Amino acid sequence: MTKNILCIAIFALCSITSIAQSKKETEKQEQVKNLVWNENDPYRNVMEISENWKNESAVFLVKTVKYIYNRPGNSIEYTKIERERIKLLDQAAVTEYSEFAYTEGKVFYREMSRVTNTFHLGVKVIKPDGEEIEIDVNQESVTTNNEKKIAIPSLEKGDIIDYYFYTNTIVGENDLYQYEPVENTIGDNYPIAKFEFLLETEDDFFINFSTYNGAPKLQQIVEPTKKDKKRVYSFTAENVERNDFPRWFFPLVELPSYKFQVLFARSGKYEKKAYAFIPEDVNTVKTNVSKEEIFNLYEDKFRPYGELGDVERFLKNKNFATNEEKVKEVFYYIRHAYYTNYVEAFVMDEANIMYPFMLYGKNPIIFNNEVDFVRFFTAFLKDNKIDYEIIVGTQRYNGDIKDLLLESNINFILKVNTEKPVYIEFFDAYATPNQLSPLLENTNAYTLKVVDRKHIENIETVKLPTTTYKENNSTEKTELTFAPDFSGIDINRSFEYNGQTKIDEQKSILMYYDYVYEDHAKYETEPILDRVKNKRDQEKYKNEYAALLKKLKNNQQEKIKERTAGEYNLKIDNYSFKIIKNGRFGKEDSFEYTENFTIGNDLIKTAGKNYILDIGKLLVSQVDLSNKEKNRTNNIYMSYPRSFNYQIVVNIPDGYSVSGLENLAGNVENETGGFKSSAALDGNRLVVKIQKFYKNNYEPNAKWPQMVAFLEAASQFTQAKILLKKV
Template sequence: MFKNILALTFFALFSITITAQSKKDLEKQEEIKNLVWNDEDPYKNVMDIPENWKNESAVFLVKNIKYIYNRPGNSIEYSKIERDRIKLLDQAAVTEYSELKYTEGNVFYREMSRVTNTFYLGVKVIKPNGEEIEIDVNQESVSNNDEKKIAIPSLEKGDIIDYYFYTNTIVGENDLYQYKAVENTIGDTYPIVKFEFSLETEDDFFINFNTYNGAPKLQQTVLPTKKDKKRVYSFNAENVERNDFPRWFFPLVELPSYKFQVLFARSGKYEKKAYAFIPEDVNTVKTNVSKEEIFNLYEDKFRPYGDLGDVERFLKKKTFSTNEEKVKEVFYYIRHAYYTNYVEAFVMDESNIMYPFELYGKNPIIFNNEVDFVRFFTAFLKDNKIDYEIIIGTKRYNGAIKDLLMEGNISFILKVNTEKPVYIEYFDPYATPNQISPLLENTDAYTLKVVDRKHIEDIETIKLPSSTYKENSSTEKTELTIAPDFSGISINRSFSYKGQTKIDEQKNILMYYDYVYEDHAKYETEPILDRVRNKKDQEKYKKEYAALLKKLKDKQQQTIKERTAGEYNLKIEDYSFKILKNGRFGKEDSFEYEEEFTIGNDLIKTAGKNYILDIGKILVSQIDLSTKEKGRTNNIYMSYPRSFNYQIIVNIPDGYSVSGHENLTSNIENETGGFTSKASIEGNKLVVDIQKFYKHNYEPNSNWQKMVAFLEAASQFTQSKILLKKE
């Protein structure tokens, strides 16, 4: 949608914002407006939509997108003009477009190059009688930090909004420059009568471009001449149906779409330096990447290299029963020695407490990219005579590896051929061996065959391993204690995550201090403040750092408290949480934490001398499918198979018994997953055991109703109640 697109249009870093518009700027703005809206505009009088779309909320009469890459003087210039003309057919669409939000470009400087970014927006409303009302964007926009918004007054059903946005970037004095890749679907959440795409370049701009899933193929419509080196490529589509872009969906895998990337190389010398799958010449549009091209690009890139002194000293203190064990332990050591060992330093530096890096000696090794890590780790494998392969994959939302087009969509994995193969992906503080990105699981990939643990001599297609829903599990135990006067409830929740389910939870909850000091103790390295030898400085830094830690921990607790309150949609009090295990040393190593808090009596209702407890509300975060979602037509793409195990324990108040717990039993299971629940009375406790699970990471649409069956069962459980009956 328009307001969503504009909200993502452009953010400039290190900016020196120009607030007043110059005469030249106003003239350029007028030039762009006349380029889009003029007497020759073929869509100026287009107002009608096809009969079959009369019941839609809105319809795009036209979507026109133009990309232009050229080279004024020694600079290179990129421009994009997107124009949409949309007819609003109901009140929901009117509300959607009554306020438009966007961000503007700025002028900023980067190193030696002057980079100019420009943004223009034009908006007009066309009434059913043909009257046009142009919105004065410069006068009517209201700023809120980087964001601006414009209210569109008196908008009504039947109106047309015709708008464009123009972005322009000029980069000075660059000999080699790769633009950000563009990957988009043709469709939108509203149908499109006419979709038009064009791409204009000239000499020294190389293009990778292809369309997918039935989208029209790119055609060259303007050829270069001796006087004019301009090249124009385009494709058009008509009567494009809308798509709802539902949850669990990868649009680029199924919908008509296009992908492209442009690279500028001023001469053949720079073409050879380009780290990309570059076309043979500027007259050729590259549409795919072969296995051989992947082999050629990476043949020499991953030669083992690195100073292994620290690793060798680590190994002298250790003995291992297998190479598999050795590989895993060295990975964890490297993760600390060249990553988490420096986390405190970055925090100190960013917080302006001190400049810390001189405390680590000259040229400390810090890994911040995949290639350096792979080269270093393979150097260790080579020295220890352990065979390995380098896997080239692409995440599932990009499509199949056979359709790979851009180097930026590649992911690297090391496959270490120990007794049982060990898969290693580039690490972050939580990465563990044999836990690759879930979006790479069960995909086809290429493996670079390494001979003598040094030379890449062949490439083959393989299938990456996948995990199961039982391996990717989360366990949540919630215990409720009701106040004697039924005025509130004390809740204790404990969580345990394994496999792929723990990754996002670790990133959302853990802070660096939740694992850094454990690593220092494990590997006998010094925390940063222990490295400061001057006692006076050390005391000063300790005081400032203690204040920072308190602030960070308070914020951490507040963030998790707000998340929990949002899950229950209730106000919570007396909140505390504690991390029990950070789960960073093995795929099977669980991440565990617990929290305690109190809520009011919102879940308790009086029924004479008895009480009704909304026990189902304790099962938070269940999916409530709308009627529209139940009629889904798309296939289902999920991140990974997974299982959720819940246990709800209610301490039965003295003098009361439980009635209605027999209705808490459910058992829905099929080939896609399931939802089961059962309840029992154990002494003075009501214990409810629940499981929900998704068996696969993909389901065809033909299985959607089977998924709906257990999703609805879980949703219905949240409405369950029990009676606490006075004895």
């Protein structure tokens, strides 16, 4: 009886708590709603659009975004309110806005501070006659995989959707806190009648903010007083035309945009600890970062430092023909000793097989940031009397280095001044010397000049090197063998990637076990299970690890199989693949793998006693431009110049000949790139050779028609057919 009473009491207490929380949440939702939809809302009756936008899919009547940074008590608070009011003019827009998805806020701990995230969504539909229908978000939402989705019923052309997203983050007591940077264009996929931006801060919040490419300048509209330290900044834009944001485009480089970052420092001593470019005082908005400021921030950040005992032991009794060779070999050693050597440990830990890091001794060195790596590597250079400089660059989609505003947009590169300069970026498992990020190639950068291999004493502007389309090449060979009754095709493919083309492929295809054991053998280090000395534990971990490896390898094969099936848009069977070379030791070291599979007769059509082969469809993943894309107005920004070489070999069945080779020959080349194809018979084999290449990483819009010419030639080739004729 007592137990039942206790249960009832607990249930009642939980119910009361739940009701209280629900009531509190409802009150908060009402408060948020009143921040956006209230009697003083200047946009509540805005319903009409400009006549010149009548043929658009949709038009934003208003788009506002407000950022608020304040400090309640000892905490710091961040609030973002986005509000959009959009008129839907066709069925495509109606379909797009028929569902909303979001995730709920939560409480967690970060950097020893309690962090509370809160999220609210409000949605209402305004009919052409002015009737407003507010959607009950809580009632209508459906949760799937921690994501809430809300269907918006009965939407029609001519309706207006008015909605807001409210995000609030409170960080517990913190003396120094840098918020994530914000980088956005003003424009969208639909025209915007009015765009409004607001930024509100108070004491101890420092602001870096600038607008670009013709965007309005930020204006201060509320200044602090003795009683109220609030500062408010704003800018507005009207009649913003839509942009299609096409492929090969860097919006922040060309479109009106804004970037900013806010940093909180509770006092002057914390301002000095901030690893960022910040204004001299809270009342000044920092709009750019000068070359001199970069020098001042990094002058003391990169003093050489590191325990080089392992490197010295690696170098012992080794002779190198040049310092260039020495630098490269030490880089590969460091990449293993302080990175790939620990990959298995992180896998073991994540899979909860064991806690492995005690097997590496006290305080193992693991590089996980650029500054530590640069200081360590320059310590090696200093000890070996090899000159160097440190380059500060930014990737092309951020704009030019002279417009730098955010420290997070910086990349560091070591330029080692050996017989031939060696460029080194912070490494991952695939990094090699002289293999820069393609988005840094041919950009302006600053170089920090180092004297006596220790002191940074000057800064200069430099241009980073670039690669050519011939260096960045891939070769794909596809060989077809027909089933005796033409019911299917066996396909063997081989791939070879060089230069910049291999980086993404390595990251997409390779798993850690495709290179870690090679590294252990090369550098005579122990795989993790060899470090476990207790035989019983070793056997237990070995069994669990073997099961994990089997699962990972199956997943890897299935992932690559799905990718290949997606390229052909066909069902494939009997799939297998094999890594030939992982391409991790040198810019010129190619990444190679093969795959084998079968497909049905989807590419084969009967024609009496003969067969038609859709041979063009074997040239997969070609750009198929829509009419809209052909009328592009934006300039063209690509990652890097590149070339693709294809060879398609068709084994001709006995008793058949081939006709239609003239359909496989083509040649389109101009100053932007080209597409070439040819076909010839070699005994009972048809050999088709194809080359496609992009000569530059950037083309002005005026040259877009030239690009369209060779892109269309490649696309048209995919429709080519040949006839296998019964002899």
